[in-house]
Amino acid sequence: MAKILIVEDDKKIAQLEKDYLESSGYEADVIGDGTQVIPEVKKNSYDLILLDLMLPGLSGYDICRTIRDEIDIPILMVTARSEAADIIRGLGLGADDYITKPFDPSQLIARVRSHLKRYARLTSDRDTGSKNKENQDQIAVADLIIEPKTWRVWKNGREIKLPNREFKLLCFLAENPNLVFSKEQLFEKIWGYDYVSDAATVSVHINRLREKIEDDARNPQIIETIWGAGYRLNL
Structure with a gap:
């Protein structure tokens, strides 16, 4: 049974989320104070976090940034804010997806189920290693060393920690160098048809990757x- 942490200070919304999750077969805990989230996540093993952005004590943005730096777990933002800037900021800090209030409970459950399923596949790939015989033990790109079978990336001898999707995106581009892929093609390859978001999330993940692997993310x-076409990894 998947265990989900609900981070929400509105007791009615938190109880609604908890009721629907439990009726769908999930176990759910609730925290309403932002300062309690990080210790709770480190202490207990959760499979997904439903994270409100506006919280007492510590904002959802700060929580998302800290969790993503230390723990690889799907984070679904649940927020009353629907402005593009807020959504992009949350995704840029490491959230996997978002849903705005008020929301359809069935849509919430569908997104939770989709993210749990997707992360289970990614984790399985990481633990078993790639079964594609064409994969190399190492791929060298500029000052990067990518190890597809061990899911590790090194830059100038220092290991870089990448979440599952960022690693798969980098690995796919590195295994297909000098080719241009559209956002739609990358989305289909890395996220798949059953993912509930859209191809715009590719740009967010590319930007996150650049912050970690480029010497100057503003001049990658x-x-x-490739304007009007997509992205290309240069080798």
Whole structure:
């Protein structure tokens, strides 16, 4: 049974989320104070976090940033804010998806189920290693060393921690260098048809990757934007 942490200070909304999750076969805990989230996540093993952005004590943005730096777990933002800037900021800090209030409970459950299913596949791939015989033990790109079978990335001898989707995106581009892929093609390859978001999330993940692997993320040399076409990894 998947265990989900609900981070929500509105007791009515938190109880609604908890009731629907439990009726769908999930176990759910609730926290309403932002300062309690990080210790709780480190202490207990959760499979997914439903994270409100506006919280007492510590904002959802700060929580998302801290969790993503230390723990690989799907984070679904649940927020009353629907402005594009707020959504992009949350995704840029490491959230996997978002849903705005008020929401359809059935849509919430569908998104939770989709993210749990997707992360289970990614984790299985990481633990078993790639079964594609064409994969190399190492791929060298500029000052990066990518190890597809061990799910590790090194830059100038220092290991870089990448969440599952960022690693798969980088690995796919590195295994297909000098080719241009549209956002739609990358979305289909990395996220799949059953994912509930859209291709715009590719840009967010590319930007996150650039912050970690480029010497200057504002002037990327490894992952290049081909305007009007998509992205290309230069080798």
